[in-house]
Amino acid sequence: MCQEKLKKHLLCRLFCKMNQIKPRPAVILIAVIFCYLEAAAQHTEKSVTGSIVIDIGHGGQDTGVSLSGGIYEKNIALNLARRLEDELFQKEYKVKLTRTRDVGLEMADRTAVSNNRKADVFISLHIGGNFTHQPETVSIFYFDKKSESLSESADDKSRSQALLWDEIQYQHQSESRGLAKLIQKSLQSRIKFAEIRVRGAPILIARGADMPAVLIEIGSLCHPEQKKALQSRQGLSDLAKGISSGIEAFLQKAPTH
Numbered sequence: 001m002c003q004e005k006l007k008k009h010l011l012c013r014l015f016c017k018m019n020q021i022k023p024r025p026a027v028i029l030i031a032v033i034f035c036y037l038e039a040a041a042q043h044t045e046k047s048v049t050g051s052i053v054i055d056i057g058h059g060g061q062d063t064g065v066s067l068s069g070g071i072y073e074k075n076i077a078l079n080l081a082r083r084l085e086d087e088l089f090q091k092e093y094k095v096k097l098t099r100t101r102d103v104g105l106e107m108a109d110r111t112a113v114s115n116n117r118k119a120d121v122f123i124s125l126h127i128g129g130n131f132t133h134q135p136e137t138v139s140i141f142y143f144d145k146k147s148e149s150l151s152e153s154a155d156d157k158s159r160s161q162a163l164l165w166d167e168i169q170y171q172h173q174s175e176s177r178g179l180a181k182l183i184q185k186s187l188q189s190r191i192k193f194a195e196i197r198v199r200g201a202p203i204l205i206a207r208g209a210d211m212p213a214v215l216i217e218i219g220s221l222c223h224p225e226q227k228k229a230l231q232s233r234q235g236l237s238d239l240a241k242g243i244s245s246g247i248e249a250f251l252q253k254a255p256t257h
């Protein structure tokens, strides 16, 4: 007799003994419900909770990389985001997309969504593109203000505002780098079409995010093999699984809000 059946049997016997009655359907039903409730409670204890905001690059008039035939970065990024959303939902995370259709968004609004929801992780998705036709990389950027040189023409007010916002993400720099490395590790086992690199850079989108944040720029739409992968179900699914597993590994290590 399996453990679950044995448990139901023993509970049933216990109810019968207590009531000094023969097993009746109602008693069995109570025992079964009890077992299911206990199993559900155990499942809840085991599940990892966390919330993720997925930012989808570009939108509306801003197409991002564009190729002939109506192939736009903004649309492929949205397709990938939906796959990633599905993967994360299956892992029982809360997920919010910064856009679910083809609309333009201000830079500040993208991180504001994440800050207002007190998300645990902010991921911005972009697809690269250049016309060298050389093998490209998947670059996972975290914010590194050290490599930033503020414009000499910036006035004192804009300089101080930039530094203020820098400090918000800078507090999460080490976690953001850790998140980037875990996504890199996870993607490396699934993606063969490109090298995967982690890089520090003064990425504007992450600047105002008050949580670990990375920007993932995937390959190049101008590279034939990568273009094919990015337009295929399987290619997007592999990327989504890789990114979601990296996020999961990060959240299992890091305390959530």
Ligand SMILES: [Zn+2]
Residues within 6 Å of the ligand: 057, 058, 064, 065, 073, 126, 127
């Ligand atoms: Zn982009």
